[in-house]
Amino acid sequence: MLLRSPNPNSAGLLRLCRLQARGQTTCSQRDTWDRPVLFLFGEGDGANELVPTADESTAASSVPAWWVKRATEVVGHLVEFPTLKQLILEFYGVSQAAVIAAPFVLNALSQMQDTYHAYQLDQGETEIPALVATVLDNTRRKFSVPPTVDGAHFHRLYAGSCLRLEILGVVYALAGRASQFGLGRPKNKLLSSHFARRMLAASDTALQTCRYLSPVNDLTLWVLHENLLLSTLVLSHSSSVTWHRLGELATCIFELGLHRDPDERTDLPDFLLESRRRLLAAVYQLDKSIATFLGRPPRISWRHSGCRLPLDISDEALTGSRELAQRSVTAEGWSCHAVYQRSAWIRLRFLISTFREEILELSLTKISENRDEQLRDVSRRSRQAWDLVPSHLHYTEDCWNTHQPISVKVMLIVSYLAFLYNEFLVQRLLALNSTEYSAALVDVSSTILSTVLTFGRQQEWVVDIHRDFIWTLLLYGFSSASVLLKALQMHASTNQLPSLYPRGILVRHLSVFISHLESMAGPGTANNAFFSRATRVFSRIMDEILAPEAVTATETPAVDSVADLDVSLFSDFEGVGLLDTMDFASVLDQVCISDSYLGRMQVSLLAFSNYLAIPM
Template identity: 25%
Template sequence: MARLQGPHEGHYARSPLHPDSQRSGHVDGLPVNPGAGEDSSASSLPRHYPNPGYLGMSSHSTIFNQVFSSTTPHGVAAQQDVQPSAPPISPALNDSIQDLTILEKGLFALNRLDQLEIPKLACLVQSWLERGVNLPLAGLFVPQCLTAVANWSNLPKPPWNSEDYRIDTRHRFRVLLENTRKVIAIRQDSTFELFLGQTLGENLRLEALGIFLTAAARATLDTCYFPPLFSADRQRRELIKDISLIGDWCLETCLALDCLNDLQLVLQYENFILHSQVDGDQSYHSWRRMGDVASSLFALGYHERIDEGVHNIPTFLAELRRACFARIYAADKSLAIFLGRPPRIVKDYCFLQLPAYPGITTDEYAASSDNVTQSIRSETHWGISNGNNDFPQPINYTADTRCSALFASLKEEVLLMFRKRHLNEIERISELRSRVVKQWQELPTHFRLPSSLKDCDGSQFERDFLAGTRLDYLHILLLLGLVSQKRASELDESLLEVAGEMLSITVEVIILRDRLVNSGTSLIWKVAQYGLPAAGIVSLALLHPISADCRPFPRSKMLQDLSTLVAEISIGAWIQAGEPNFALFTRATQTIRSLLDSLTAWKPHTELCNSHQNENTDLTEDWNAFIDSQPWEFEMDFWANLAEHPTLIG
């Protein structure tokens, strides 16, 4: 029986090294480290090392293991039977500073948790789930964690703040620690229910508790009014901080125990997303947590190829690991672009992989395809659609994971081009733009926003997905346009067109926010990542129009979108002072407002009047806006008459 184990458990860790894990060849036309050839000396079996975490081909342990395999008869076969033992679980914490710190924080966190109204929080999360929203990566575990934590909180407890309560709290904390230290045993025929059985109920772990708290915080973020818990923004923000604080303690305790596993990686990612929404995308807390997630991804070896047969794991766990890689990889690129910092995960060192759609097996998909070489699995085809409609890909979080990771790979190449702008790689830019457009066209038709968002007939989730996917695609084109620009005042027509569409979609998303639900990225993130750059390009175009040779751009539409963006932010319709990214939006809107004031300031048309001075001393003296209208009527006749004003004709 293979085990899912942390990097220090039993002083051994598995490495998923095998010939396929070498990043040679191509994946869906994408070159992946073409210089790395397959090493025939690498074993296709899992390896166990007396060092923490994943160790790759360059590590000393790999070299010594090859020496051992060459000098020991049947050495490789003997390794297959080696199973690392679980670390011994002590019934009590030691008196070390680290253990005492964990104990003190744990008792404090459980005390705060008991003061929360868990049944009401569970109702909030349940209503949140019923709206079609979930945690994008941990969504598979949220309903079960919800039930388990609710049952755990309903267990009888002594009166609060009594001596018996403190004893009971210490006991519950030790049980949580012991459960969290246990290795989650898994073999290839293990079921999802067996996996859950080792994390919930009597085996409730801190990871499961943390996932519930993360879902509760996200549900509170997405719910403006829930009288059982809060009825004002101040109460809601305080509740979010309390829940986030306890959730952080769950994750930090897991990290301190040094028992890295799949569930902990899932919690790390969701905790990072939560902090980006609580602290803001510019916060160092969010940036640091992204680094922690990337470190855990590499330590677990999930940047390498994930193979069920080689690693002796069930399919559901392999798909979870692929989803972990895809979402973390995409999040790393998005944050790197937003902050202008280097990405932490570079695909030259990774095996690019995507999760399969739930309910559609690879065999079924390949058998019904005209091209049997294409597969829904990323190892053979790192794409989205193969033109087959027998198994239409559903719009869900898996679709969002696949699309975002696919575009993230292209964004990484654009980031590299920003570092080499002095080379002026015109051909390279053109080639990459063609690949971006081709990838968009290869998406399933129902993944592409057909028209205005308000005209879409899908669910709230689907509309948000369509808008987010379109914005993600346009964002790459915008970045490519910025790379090719020599001067900010010389805007390309295609760049301005992309920016205008991005701004229009962002404004429409803001206006229709009550008809959308989070399909993978929040409204605040959409405005920050896509809306503000687009608004910046549009503002530059209004200040420095494109050349006369280009066709006129829709100036009125751009002014309208900018005005709407400023108005929605200024009046606090969807974001208020004290919320994440508010300071960023405030600075941007102040600049846009100044631009709008300068562009829309009233100026007398003296030149126009002087040119007709001999014929008419005043072009407007015979014009009356209220001809045949009452002063209080502002209907069709008024606007038709206003359109005939001499300064508006033409």
């Protein structure tokens, strides 16, 4: 059945018929639709109208003019489809961190290309009104997934003649992120930034319109997730918009019940259940990362969830046989083969985040008498869980000598750093009421800094991992180096450090760290004042440690100790807010690093949001 809008454009209908002739399915008619009762506030007439009830007309003409205008804005961006397609194809070609399975997006792109040509969008916008009418009709229908549909044909429910606003929002957000990673044609930083902001605005508008037209569904979660990730790049993780978008995503996850596996009687297809598990695990990890960064309670608690981990299977397995996929994994859900695929990183990052949740709870709640014991228990169980992870997912320095893609190597090292940072947080909390740092804290800090510097020695600049190195240096290097400097200060008189690492090695690592800071402080670089000040502060402390007699009493010290770095270092940094954390490098861990494995990410850590002075 061909969907028609009132007074349809005949040319548009003919082109839709061509789509059907190519074997593309049309949307099934449904008698009723569940509609949320929402008030959305905006400018202009019709912005605050109540969502239509189920017995009202489903024709596009019944949609208030405000929302028709917004939908037209969203659909209008399809004139840029060649650029959108190129960006997303390149993104999925190299990404190890994408959450939505590739076939669900790439198959939809293929049908969007047919729509692009059918409506002659390559020749202008004259046919957009006809396409808008069809898209509005589709989006107003409740998105239901028949139990008989398979993953290979899932995209036909939201693309082609069933094209919906949700998938447009997903495509725009993905393209915006890809442009920030330096993919596609825009190589100019300003052009890339402008494009990403336009895609964020288009994705926002698509999301708002979908929330007005249709109940929350799986596609809503997709666009919320991708929109959130793009928001972190464009607006930063500290943005109020980002924080509220995370809350909206968590709420919708609970609304659809993704936090609990359905019973055996469910009629949801297996591929959709598996896709939901991937999304929940990814959002759970993102939630803990942002909670760590902002020092706020997490939104999603695992203690209130009962969903199984996603299987360590390929994206393509979601479009194939369930039995074949089940035979390819162990009883624990890991792949039977030592392969690197997106689901493996989702599982690994999720497992690391479960311990981060416990650490957050212990750090954000009132201190109990047995907190130290609880922290040590978290540390013990975290190491045990890491040991059970398949060995090929464990980072070793030897990985740099393999022929694995650079994106895999970056995922290995940042996952390892995230695991180490959990231990760092535990040991730092244990040391809060102590006058000295423990050997465990010094050792984990030494390991973190050594790992970061190993990353910096790599010379595979073809895909520009230099920017990923800057990320790890700032996110992990600052906190670990601060602890090591303070420890060296504490034991300057005895030269006896509570560490497995010799003092000379620590001094050498800190010197290399300072040299990296100095290299970022060159003239013309963004925030060079910040990096210059950071270099002076760390260098001054190192001088006091190595040759205290050379520092004259008449000189005014930059800082008295590493403890003073929290506020003073960031006074010159563009976009800084007051950091109130136990270390001034409050860490927004692996999520952003993993997504920036091409190294083109705009840093959004509160104090580092604009530091890169390189084309994006």
